[in-house]
Amino acid sequence: MPPAHKQPLPNATLPTHVAIIMDGNGRWAKQRGLPRLEGHRRGAKAVRSTLTAAFEAGVKYLTLYAFSVENWKRPQDEVGGLMRLLNYFLKQELKTLQKNKISLRTIGRTDALPPSVRKELAATIKATAHHKDRALILALNYGSRTEIADAAAAYARAVAAGKENPDDVSWDAFARHLYTAEIPDPDLVIRTSGETRISNFLLMQSAYAEFIFTPVLWPDFGKAELLACLAEYAKRERRFGQTGEQVAGREKSEK
Structure with missing residues (x-):
């Protein structure tokens, strides 16, 4: 990872769609002798700062891998805590979504989520549906x-x-x-916590995405870390099967 940038990057090439595998909540808590759910609570705060930073930078779509189809295998108290935290997040962040004109969408088998979560999701999706330019997509009970x-x-x-x-x-x-x-399709996929796998996340859609794997645990991820990822992305040459010369010629003709 390059050094973190503290200010937005002027005239940088920005991804339209950033997708993030939020990983490391449990390890963050363990390192501090805290319950795993405290790691998830701190991770929810990282969602707010990253969400705000992404859209301030000009990203149009942000997808967060919030709960996978495999996560049901976790201890029931942790799963229940995650569902309660999701409900709380939706209630707390509705004003933020409305203020920033961001719609909420979901991907995954959301019909299997608890009724209270489905109700809150439906209400938030309906309340923000009129915002067309920017979207937060939560991957819930999702597996590619x-x-x-x-x-x-x-x-x-x-x-x-x-x-x-x-x-x-x-x-x-x-x-x-x-x-x-x-x-x-996502232009950039980020995974936190140092793991270098994509864990059944947007396998087909990320066929041509750029990947960044950062050692930062998700609760410690925020504006500076996101801007560092965007800066790294801006350095990449995306060829989509073409040669570098073809890409350079295309970019020159588009200016």
Whole structure:
């Protein structure tokens, strides 16, 4: 990771969509002799600072991996605490979303979440739906393999209904059935805590994303760390199969 930047980067190339695997809450708490749930509570504070910093910098979409399909395997008291924390976060951050004109969206099998969480999610999504330019996307009960299985089933139903032609199958046609159908693919994926895997997160959508793995534990991640990631992203050359010369020529013609 490059040194943290404390000020926004002028004229930097910004990602439209940043996706973050928020990792390290438990380790942060363990290092301090605190309960794991305290790590999650501090992680929720990091969400607020990162959310504000991302949209102030000009990011349009921010996706946070908040709860995976595998997280149900954790101790029940921790799962229950996470659900209560999510409810609290939604209630507390509605004003922030409204003030900054940010819509809330979700991806994942949210119908399996507790009724109280579903109710709060629905209310927040409805209250912010009119904001079209910026979006916070929470990945809840999400897993990329589950998403692909659900999309394949939805595509098969569309074929049976005559709405899709399997002879004309393409990625664009299939992608219409993903949870992220109306969301651009992430340009930058960040994972905190020093782990260097993507843990079943946006596997197909991040095919051409840039990746940054930072050793910073999620509760310690904030504005300075995010700006450092954006600065690193701005240095990357994204070719999408082209040569560097082609990219340089394209960028020159766009100026």
